[in-house]
Amino acid sequence: MFHNARVPLLVLLLALASQPAWAQRDLTGMWRPLARNEDGSGLDGDYAGLPLNPAGRMRAQSWAPENFDVPEWVCRPHAFDFSVEAGAATMRLSAIVDDPTQKLIALHGRLSMREQETTIYMDGRPRPPDYVRHSWSGFSAGEWEGTTLVVTATHLKEDYIRRWGPMRSDDATVRIRFKRFSPEYLRATVIIYDPVYMAEPYIRTSLIWLHDPDVLMPPYPCEEATETVIERGTVPHYLPGKNLLPAQDPKVVDQFGTPYDARLGGAETMYPEYIKKLGPFPRPTNAAAGGAERGQ
Template identity: 25%
Template sequence: MRRLILAFATLALGASPAAAGPPDLTGFWNLDFGPLRPETGALVEALPPDTVVLADTGVPEFPENEYGGLKLKPETLARAAAWKPADEMTLARVCAAPSIVYAMQGPFPFEVYQSDAMIVFRYEYFDQVRVIFMDGRDHPPANAPHSKVGHSVGHWEGDELVIDTTHLLASTITNNGLDHSDHVHMVERYRKLDDHTLAVSQWFEDPEVLDNRGARIIQWKKQSGQYVLPYDCDPSIAIEYQQIEGSDELAK
């Protein structure tokens, strides 16, 4: 009996602990308006060469003709330079959702639902929903349908969730007339800094419009018992804007 007990004790001592699963990102996440944690420096260091980090996360927006260090191709620069804020205040555009390249940098919260097969991001901004396939599949052919959230595949690299996104419809990079094409490619790296803090590096490349890459570093805080609310964009604000602008023009 003593030998049997010793044998079980030896097995117990020699058994390796069960491998820990990936971090749980499930929950409601809201933008952290405080300074970035020092740990986010590792996300910056992992960015590919020739990448500029944009300083427009949260509420700040670039003024006209300022693109945060992005190198625009001549045709892109000409289109962006011709843009005016009033261009967005039309019935056709005022409630048009941006692509996820721009949408995720704003001050709006999102929810995460996580499983082994997929991870779902539900954003409050324009009620957008992304599905991240975690089952090892590839992106579809280049001529497959595009959307504002694109096609995303993900995998874990240690404690980091890495998401690769293609098939995005042409849309906003910065909210001052700079748009990406439908060939833009985006990569995100999510890292939990603690149980209540989530950080990401989001970098993108688009050789049709840019001569370098752009990136954003974003940090969120987890809030229990919260959920995203309907965005409910009201296009009538475009009519009100045009009426105000028209009154101002008549007053000149």
């Protein structure tokens, strides 16, 4: 009797011992985004909460919406960190495993919105030299800090962090901290270190995903549009002081009555203490034209 009871126990112990280490913190599967918290006024052209330095603000203020119709940009995908933060994309994480050893080489990530993919190397390989091509997802390496997967991306292309002008440069380092804090929920924190366009690191814990094996990952075919309203060779942009986006108009008011000064962004607009400074700022009064107020 005693002998028989030990067999299943041994089998269980062996089964546990044969699990790869990463399985204890397995993030793979399909993840459905839950509603995110909105920031700022919601007006197009609002940089509140972004630690832009003067260069980052000027880069943002020169951006015109026609930029998305430039033939070269029609199929530009969202950056992986943008979609992680944006909160509208389905995410799939899958494991790339060395078959003979069953050792985890990397995690492959895919996001549904203006599709983006990334490979997060988990095998400790060195970063490539600075002269290799930069990509939208860059070179990402992951390591565990306790039960948090910390992903560090370098070799990134310049890309937008909001779809109305604010950018991070190709010299930025992006960290994403993934934490699965229950079988169902996954949280991501995005940290951007960009000395070119920012005055401080940008940190945002904005999104929680729900594990959902039934969620769909749609394809995203894209081909260059040759008949956009932007003539090939044109670079649309606003000259300094001529930005037409509603949040950059000092007279336009949003639903919260956010002062114009806050909508210019800057490091201090990230912190709760800034709310106290808003009091003396003049409040704009003109309503924005329809459709100007929306998320992300």
